[in-house]
Amino acid sequence: MxxxxxxxxxxxxxxxxxxxxxxxxxxxxxxxxxxxxxxxxxxxxxxxxxxxxxxxxxxxxxxxxxxxxxxxxxxxxxxxxxxxxxxxxxxxxxxxxxxxxxxxxxxxxxxxxxxxxxxxxxxxxxxxxxxxxxxxxxxxxxxxxxxxxxxxxxxxxxxxxxxxxxxxxxxxxxxxSVELPDGPHGRRVVERAEAPKGKVDLTSAPIIVAGGRGLKQKENFSIIFELAEALGAAVGASRPVVDAEWLPREYQIGSSGQTVSPKLYFAIGISGAIQHLVGMQGSRCIVAINKDPEAPIFKVAHYGIVDDLFKVTPALTKLVKDLKGGQSH
Ligand SMILES: Cc1cc2nc3c(=O)[nH]c(=O)nc-3n(C[C@H](O)[C@H](O)[C@H](O)COP(=O)(O)OP(=O)(O)OC[C@H]3O[C@@H](n4cnc5c(N)ncnc54)[C@H](O)[C@@H]3O)c2cc1C
Missing domain, CATH: 3.40.50.620 (HUPs)
Structure with a gap:
């Protein structure tokens, strides 16, 4: 068995x-x-x-x-x-x-x-x-x-x-049949505290739109949130984004962040360092948007777009919205 x-x-x-x-x-x-x-x-x-x-x-x-x-x-x-x-x-x-x-x-x-x-x-x-x-x-x-x-x-x-x-x-x-000794044995649960989470639990999100340092500054992350909203996806980030305090720690994906395996993962402006890859390479379908054709993310990506993310991401959001008949959900 x-x-x-x-x-x-x-x-x-x-x-x-x-x-x-x-x-x-x-x-x-x-x-x-x-x-x-x-x-x-x-x-x-x-x-x-x-x-x-x-x-x-x-x-x-x-x-x-x-x-x-x-x-x-x-x-x-x-x-x-x-x-x-x-x-x-x-x-x-x-x-x-x-x-x-x-x-x-x-x-x-x-x-x-x-x-x-x-x-x-x-x-x-x-x-x-x-x-x-x-x-x-x-x-x-x-x-x-x-x-x-x-x-x-x-x-x-x-x-x-x-x-x-x-x-x-x-x-x-x-x-x-289960026989467990009465009374304290080993350890007992005193309290269950939930880890602080963002709006969405990344580990169970079916679609994740993740942004990296290629976004250049915090304000630009709005294009990531807009694509995520159009897709009904959760937002994730690489470590530099979190280190720069553009987003809180719970958004981080990678060896020192969360390990995720959604059906669809967008890596936007993320180079694909090994510490990031270990947290997301179990994703079923990986779409990478990066202007550098040599970026390591393309080695794990199923679909790659070599272009400026500031051009591609809003266009993708518009396409998704249009396909959904102008609805964002
Ligand atoms: C012990 C340790 C633990 C770590 N843990 C993690 C972790 O958990 N998660 C994690 O992510 N990292 C982690 N790192 C950091 C990791 O090594 C990388 O530094 C990090 O993943 C790089 O993030 P990035 O891809 O966003 O940035 P970069 O490597 O700087 O990549 C930015 C990418 O954006 C592209 N780009 C720039 N402008 C544009 C544009 N206009 N259009 C399209 N593309 C563009 C560039 O071509 C580049 O590929 C860890 C490192 C160490 C040493």
Whole structure:
């Protein structure tokens, strides 16, 4: 079985969950393995409802009051017996704040290998090969986990398209019994504080219009906001834009900002430095506007416009508005 650990918040599956399922469905087909998903929580019924139209063989609902809030200790304690019983081939979780927190603990507790931040898999004979990016995404490293499964992996957000998850399944829904010790064990959640965000959560925005130093000055960023508004997109920025205080920190995309993987990403006046690329190269379609034909952004762009952004961006906004019949939404 290729077993996914669902990630969710406020009773909604997070986008990474469908990305993990896409991976599991593809790997499951290649390796002749069924697809399973574990949902941990205090009441999982609405999550199970959301997931049951996906092509999944088995949904394992693991409920316990102590699983109401994410806690790495409870996750590991709840998951270990499930994995011992299911004996999966691969266990996949998101390379997210949660995934990078509990998966290493789970790997240690099971004494099994963990390959983290994977972007791709392949099948070599019967062996699973997982690719991860290293040195700030300058190189790819292929890893073949050794020994007996399960092999644990965290998948980078955007590595697999969540909107290509296959539906039409009739999953078996299994309730796993979860025993967690009463009282304090390890740690407890005292408070959940949301990170300050802009108007839109960049990590889940389907379209992002990002601007860089090529905009020259803060006031010029209005053309980025206008295109974003016409497209119904979120606005992002490269680091110099944030360092110059044209926009607040939460707009920054890249190695020291947010990692995004929208369906459509506009890089406008952004050169494509590696620290920016690592935060957006998982985007499905990248459109770059830059007057320098040698700009590295064109190496990752699916569509490139070599021209002055001050000419192209307003023209694009007008085109989008015209196509929408003069409506901006
Ligand atoms: C430790 C570390 C962490 C970092 N983290 C990040 C990060 O998280 N995110 C990030 O973005 N950067 C990060 N950086 C900075 C990164 O190295 C680059 O300096 C930065 O990404 C460059 O931003 P830029 O592309 O907007 O600017 P530039 O590199 O200056 O590029 C501007 C581009 O605009 C084009 N341009 C100019 N005028 C026009 C015009 N009129 N029409 C069309 N095109 C035009 C130019 O040809 C150029 O390609 C980090 C650096 C370090 C050392």
């Amino acid at each position: 290729i077993l996914v650990i669902a990630e969710h918040k406020d009773d909604r599956a997070k986008p990474i969950t469908d990305e993990l399922l896409t991976f599991a469905q593809r790997a499951g087909r290649d390796f002749g393995q069924p697809v399973g998903i574990v949902v941990l929580g205090s009441n999982t019924s609405s999550l199970v409802d959301q997931l049951k139209d996906r092509r999944i063989d088995r949904i394992i609902a693991a409920e316990h009051p102590l699983l109401a809030e994410y806690n790495p200790d409870s996750y590991v304690r709840a998951l270990k017996p499930i994995l011992e019983q299911e004996k999966p081939f691969v266990v996949a979780a998101g390379h997210s704040t949660q995934g990078v927190d509990f998966m290493p603990r789970l790997a240690v507790s099971l004494q099994r290998p963990l390959i983290s931040g994977c972007v791709e898999y392949e099948k070599q004979g019967d062996r699973l090969v997982l690719t991860r990016q290293i040195f700030n995404a300058k190189m790819n490293m292929k890893t073949i986990p050794r020994g007996a499964p399960p092999y644990l992996a965290t998948l980078a957000p955007g590595a697999y398209p969540g909107d290509e998850v296959e539906t039409g399944g009739a999953p078996e829904i299994v309730r796993a």
